[in-house]
Amino acid sequence: MKKIAILMGSDSDFPVVEKALTTLDKFGVPFEVHVYSAHRTPEEARAFAVNARENGFGAIIAAAGKAAHLAGAMAANTTLPVIGIPIKSSTLDGLDALLSTVQMPGGMPVATVAIDGAENAALLAIQILAVTDEELAEKLRFARLENAKNVLEKDRMLAEKYNK
Known part of the structure; x- marks a missing residue:
């Protein structure tokens, strides 16, 4: 590499x-x-x-x-x-x-x-x-998925707390 x-x-x-x-x-x-x-x-x-x-x-x-x-x-x-x-x-x-x-x-x-x-x-x-480098491309794809998952979890927590 x-x-x-x-x-x-x-x-x-x-x-x-x-x-x-x-x-x-x-x-x-x-x-x-x-x-x-x-x-x-x-x-x-x-x-x-x-x-x-x-x-x-x-x-x-x-x-x-x-x-x-x-x-x-x-x-x-x-x-x-x-x-x-x-x-x-x-x-x-x-x-x-x-x-x-x-x-x-x-x-x-x-x-x-x-x-x-x-x-x-x-x-x-x-x-x-x-x-x-396909292995590196896969690591990038995984990191993007993790970022999205983290954002959606924060959204869920805020919605649960404030959206009544």
């Missing part, structure tokens, strides 16, 4: 990114996590992206706040799918990171999840791998 790369622009992004690690772990998807900055370590970030396919990765998740150029920098240097996680900062509540991540020029796609949306970034990466 291909690995997922999870990159952060700063280790301060880890509390958000940790949800992606937990999700990948839950599905049994191998991953590596690194701190590379598009601005402070551009050569290392570029080298990682250029070599990602040969190093066994199937997708890259890139989390960054403020200027948030990491996902775009990764996409510019690989043909692997790149998923950006805009990280909420104290300055503009993550809007700056969201716009920096989602506004890629034509020919340079970056899938972007919600601000601080690490769990969905991991699930999207898993879905990408599941295109060619």
Whole structure:
């Protein structure tokens, strides 16, 4: 199975990114996590992206706040799918990171999840791998069924309590 790369622009992004690690772990998807900055370590970030396919990765998740150029920098240097996680900062509540991540020029796609949306970034990466991995696709189907079951149970409990 291909690995997922999870990159952060700063280790301060880890509390958000940790949800992606937990999700990948839950599905049994191998991953590596690194701190590379598009601005402070551009050569290392570029080298990682250029070599990602040969190093066994199937997708890259890139989390960054403020200027948030990491996902775009990764996409510019690989043909692997790149998923950006805009990280909420104290300055503009993550809007700056969201716009920096989602506004890629034509020919340079970056899938972007919600601000601080690490769990969905991991699930999207898993879905990408599941295109060619039926066992992983089955795990996703089961997780969706469990989610639906949980919602319906909450509905039942509320209806039982309040619908007289």
